Amino acid sequence: MTASPYSPGLDRATAALCALLGSPEDLRLPGVREAAERARDLLRSGADADELAACYRELDTALRRNGDARGLVGESRGATAPGITPHIKVAVCPGAHSCARIERARDLLPAPYCAVHGTRMRKSRLSSAQ
Known part of the structure; x- marks a missing residue:
């Protein structure tokens, strides 16, 4: 065995x-x-x-x-164990026609700026499709 x-x-x-x-x-x-x-x-x-x-x-x-x-x-x-997170937060394109750009999104910091759409990216959970 x-x-x-x-x-x-x-x-x-x-x-x-x-x-x-x-x-x-x-x-x-x-x-x-x-x-x-x-x-x-x-x-x-x-x-x-x-x-x-x-x-x-x-x-x-x-x-x-x-x-x-x-x-x-x-x-x-x-859920209280240090270092364990149920999901990964990312910043994704804020536009109606999203591009493939994905950035790490930290909890206490604002999302990165999107130069194409002239606004900040939106925070989201990383999905299997990404």
């Missing part, structure tokens, strides 16, 4: 684990610290995806058993 490679589907659970390990109050729940540390150790050792998924299920069960309805991959926990 060969080991399953790491699965990209586990990324969200890994981000949630990172946030959970940074939350001392959640780690005080019975059985949660042990399961979280076991998952962390599996990640560090390069365990296969099946073993890691089983450990994440065990951690999710421990959290829910202790009254945390979010489990491991709840919206508020997974």
Whole structure:
């Protein structure tokens, strides 16, 4: 039997684990610290995806058993992990006949200026078509 490679589907659970390990109050729940540390150790050792998924299920069960309805991959926990963004913001052409220009759009900065249409580009989410 060969080991399953790491699965990209586990990324969200890994981000949630990172946030959970940074939350001392959640780690005080019975059985949660042990399961979280076991998952962390599996990640560090390069365990296969099946073993890691089983450990994440065990951690999710421990959290829910202790009254945390979010489990491991709840919206508020997974979304707070540093560096995780659900979408990529870009600036796109503001005109009715858009060109293919796409620029990175940062949250706190205005969109770049469009010299063709004489206005700022509009911010949007990057789609698979772009």
